[in-house]
Amino acid sequence: MWTHILTVGLLFSVFLMAASKRLGALIRAFRFQSLMLALLTASFARHSDDLELWVITVMILFIKVWLIPRHLEKITAEMSSGENMGLVLNPPMSVIIVTVFGWLIYSFSDSVIGGMSGDARLNFSISFLTIFTGFFLMVFRLKALAQIIGLLVMENGVFMLASSISDGMPFIVEIAVFFDLFVLVVVAGIFVYRIKGLFTHIDVSRLTRLKG
Amino acid sequence: MLIYLVLLINAFCAVVPWLTRRHQAMGAVNIAGHLAAFVLVLVQIAVLGAPGRLDSYFCADALSLFFIFTIATVNLAAALYSKDYIAGEVGEGLIGEGTAKLYYSLFNIFTLSMFLVTLVENLGLMWVCVEMTTLASAFLVGFHTTKKAIEAAWKYVIICSVGLVLALIGVILFYYALNTGTGAKTLNWHDMLLHAGNLDPHIVKIAFIFILVGYGTKAGLAPMHSWLPDAHSQALTPISALLSCVLLKTSVYAILRFMVITNKAVGVSYAADLALLFGIISLGVSAAFILVQKDIKRLLAYSSVEHIGIIFVGIGIAGPAGTFGALYHVFNHAVTKALMFFAAGSVAKKYGTHNMRNIRGVIAAMPFTGTFLLFGVFALGGLPPFSIFMSELTILSGAFVQGRYLISGLFMFFLAVIFGALVHHFSGILFEKKPKEIAAESEPMATKTAFIMLGGFMLALGLGIPAFMVKLLHAAVNILTGI
Numbered sequence: 255m256w257t258h259i260l261t262v263g264l265l266f267s268v269f270l271m272a273a274s275k276r277l278g279a280l281i282r283a284f285r286f287q288s289l290m291l292a293l294l295t296a297s298f299a300r301h302s303d304d305l306e307l308w309v310i311t312v313m314i315l316f317i318k319v320w321l322i323p324r325h326l327e328k329i330t331a332e333m334s335s336g337e338n339m340g341l342v343l344n345p346p347m348s349v350i351i352v353t354v355f356g357w358l359i360y361s362f363s364d365s366v367i368g369g370m371s372g373d374a375r376l377n378f379s380i381s382f383l384t385i386f387t388g389f390f391l392m393v394f395r396l397k398a399l400a401q402i403i404g405l406l407v408m409e410n411g412v413f414m415l416a417s418s419i420s421d422g423m424p425f426i427v428e429i430a431v432f433f434d435l436f437v438l439v440v441v442a443g444i445f446v447y448r449i450k451g452l453f454t455h456i457d458v459s460r461l462t463r464l465k466g
Numbered sequence: 467m468l469i470y471l472v473l474l475i476n477a478f479c480a481v482v483p484w485l486t487r488r489h490q491a492m493g494a495v496n497i498a499g500h501l502a503a504f505v506l507v508l509v510q511i512a513v514l515g516a517p518g519r520l521d522s523y524f525c526a527d528a529l530s531l532f533f534i535f536t537i538a539t540v541n542l543a544a545a546l547y548s549k550d551y552i553a554g555e556v557g558e559g560l561i562g563e564g565t566a567k568l569y570y571s572l573f574n575i576f577t578l579s580m581f582l583v584t585l586v587e588n589l590g591l592m593w594v595c596v597e598m599t600t601l602a603s604a605f606l607v608g609f610h611t612t613k614k615a616i617e618a619a620w621k622y623v624i625i626c627s628v629g630l631v632l633a634l635i636g637v638i639l640f641y642y643a644l645n646t647g648t649g650a651k652t653l654n655w656h657d658m659l660l661h662a663g664n665l666d667p668h669i670v671k672i673a674f675i676f677i678l679v680g681y682g683t684k685a686g687l688a689p690m691h692s693w694l695p696d697a698h699s700q701a702l703t704p705i706s707a708l709l710s711c712v713l714l715k716t717s718v719y720a721i722l723r724f725m726v727i728t729n730k731a732v733g734v735s736y737a738a739d740l741a742l743l744f745g746i747i748s749l750g751v752s753a754a755f756i757l758v759q760k761d762i763k764r765l766l767a768y769s770s771v772e773h774i775g776i777i778f779v780g781i782g783i784a785g786p787a788g789t790f791g792a793l794y795h796v797f798n799h800a801v802t803k804a805l806m807f808f809a810a811g812s813v814a815k816k817y818g819t820h821n822m823r824n825i826r827g828v829i830a831a832m833p834f835t836g837t838f839l840l841f842g843v844f845a846l847g848g849l850p851p852f853s854i855f856m857s858e859l860t861i862l863s864g865a866f867v868q869g870r871y872l873i874s875g876l877f878m879f880f881l882a883v884i885f886g887a888l889v890h891h892f893s894g895i896l897f898e899k900k901p902k903e904i905a906a907e908s909e910p911m912a913t914k915t916a917f918i919m920l921g922g923f924m925l926a927l928g929l930g931i932p933a934f935m936v937k938l939l940h941a942a943v944n945i946l947t948g949i
Contacts, residue, residue, distance in 0.1 A: 366672060367642075385635070392628065401624055408631045415635065420642040424653055427590030431634075434597045441601050442623055445608065448616050461617040464696040466755070466764065 256297050263290040264414065265380050268387045271407065272348040277330050277339045280403055281323050287410055288318035295417060306425040313432050322406065322439050329443055330399060333450055340396030340457055352390065356383045377418035384411030398449055398456040402442045409435055468510045469526050472503045473581060480574035489556055489566035493549030496570055500545040507538040512934040516941060519656065525587040528941030533584040533719050536797050540711045540804050541577050544704040546916035547808050548573065551704055569609065576602040576708065583716040590653040592720055593637055596684060599713055600626045606705040607697045618700035625693040626684050633680025639673035655723055662730035670731040677724045678740055685717035687744045687778065688751035691771050698767035699820065703811025706763060710770040710807060711800035718777060726946060734784055742782025742873065748775030749880040757887045761820045762810045765891060766803065769846060772884055773799040779877055780861040787864030789943045795857035798927060802845045802854055805920040809839040817904065822891055827900025834909050836896055838917045843892045845924050847885035853927035
């Protein structure tokens with residue numbers, strides 16, 4: 255029951271992201287998605303009584319729900335023009351595209367991995383839809399910060415894929431991936447500051463000096 | 467045990483720059499550290515042989531050792547070149563002493579993460595190490611905070627990270643296949659290989675595509691190579707060499723590890739055909755861009771795409787000859803391209819431009835560098851007696867033995883086009899009249915040593931491969947072909 259509600263929450267977060275008009279809203283949607291992911295992991299942990307899963311839950315809460323969104327909000331506040339995230343496709347159109355892809359992914363999921371139960375198929379489809387949405391945000395939102403968030407959303411989808419189809423990866427790998435992700439956000443954040451400092455904007459569609 | 471020592475030395479070299487203030491001292495320690503690492507790796511290979519699995523986390527079989535040897539060689543050359551390069555940058559006031567610290571520290575973190583990629587046994591941790599190489603080198607690409615460098619670094623981080631997310635999906639799907647097929651819960655390569663026969667072929671096929679596209683992005687395979695010319699042309703010269711010569715190869719290594727499992731699960735032809743396809747595309751794309759290129763470092767970057775293509779054609783031809791040629795080419799390309807990047811970097815610095823139309827008469831202006839650049843171009847284009855000729859010939863003979871005439875024809879056609887383009891571009895650079903304001907000068911000692919060392923490898927391996935290396939290569943080929 256609870257897992258179903260949380261899965262629906264994850265699906266909902268994907269649409270929230272596609273519909274977000276401003277960076278602040280996108281970061282809040284990311285935080286909500288990470289929270290759903292943490293609760294889902296906690297429900298798995300309670301089910302299997304596995305200490306490692308509890309540790310992972312705490313790490314999601316600490317890194318993805320608190321640390322990373324806070325860091326991103328700080329950067330957004332310091333970029334004076336930061337709130338606008340450079341929409342190429344408007345929110346209604348984005349929601350329609352994500353919906354269509356959700357339906358396509360669900361229809362094709364059976365031919366990727368045959369013989370899944372209803373729940374497994376749903377989880378599998380929602381994880382791939384999350385990965386797709388992250389990719390979508392990276393392509394159709396032009397501000398550098400939105401691209402970082404897109405990457406994080408893709409990673410959230412991958413994490414969900416791992417926990418839904420194979421009960422997560424080995425513990426040490428999960429921990430190392432978290433560490434890596436955090437370093438990635440810090441590194442990319444520093445580059446956002448540098449782009450802002452040099453170009454006086456963070457619009458990646460205008461980074462076109464290198465060609466050929 | 468020597469391998470652990472190599473890692474320790476590398477970690478030590480990453481800390482040393484923070485203990486001293488003089489950049490010359492940092493450069494000297496860096497050279498000493500990488501020389502020690504190189505000697506240790508050589509002793510391990512030539513005297514002790516491949517130890518195989520070291521413990522539950524590390525494994526140094528012949529395939530790992532071969533890549534470690536390649537990395538250690540290029541690291542040493544890059545450390546030698548870095549000393550005078552950084553001294554020059556500090557002297558000109560382009561970077562401060564404090565920034566030199568950061569450079570040497572990141573240099574070693576970068577090389578350490580590349581060593582780790584080839585050593586870890588767990589394929590999930592291997593993914594983490596590959597991502598670490600991206601993050602460690604990102605600052606080295608965007609080291610000069612110019613608009614171009616920052617743009618290149620941003621593209622590098624974002625495109626490679628997206629590629630690696632796809633690779634992570636591949637890793638998870640492999641894990642899932644193992645989990646459902648055998649119930650085993652491990653990502654250790656040897657254990658996965660042991661169970662590879664019981665994996666669901668359908669899932670393995672999909673997983674391998676994710677791996678190939680994901681790690682292929684980092685390896686610079688066309689059409690996922692768009693970050694590569696930007697990053698290679700904007701990075702500091704020693705870093706360009708490291709990126710092109712060994713960073714790309716670590717991703718090739720990651721693909722090879724998965725390929726062995728895939729081959730055992732679904733048969734040899736599936737992964738080989740995919741590798742062949744991407745290899746030929748890379749050759750074609752790079753040939754077109756090399757032909758019309760104006761920027762000397764971008765030209766070398768596209769040449770890296772070409773050579774990665776050659777390596778993948780070798781892997782795709784499969785069989786002992788193709789695989790042997792591909793691995794041999796990994797090393798040959800590394801030493802030759804490092805030499806070319808160093809020479810091109812020195813030339814670009816002296817002339818103050820990357821534009822090949824404004825670089826004229828290098829032989830007259832810089833006789834030492836110019837001579838090595840001349841031989842480097844011939845070696846890179848695949849003329850005998852240099853080593854790249856030998857590895858390309860090995861790959862080609864492998865293709866002919868199997869009767870793959872179409873592949874052989876395309877392969878030779880693209881190589882011929884690229885050779886013509888290289889000669890066209892570099893004849894002007896080397897032999898035309900030099901501008902009056904450029905005065906002839908001699909190169910510093912450490913830089914010369916780097917050139918002589920790389921040139922020596924380039925020539926010697928064309929004339930014959932030392933016995934210990936043949937043994938190592940054959941052992942690595944046996945791992946790849948599953949004997």
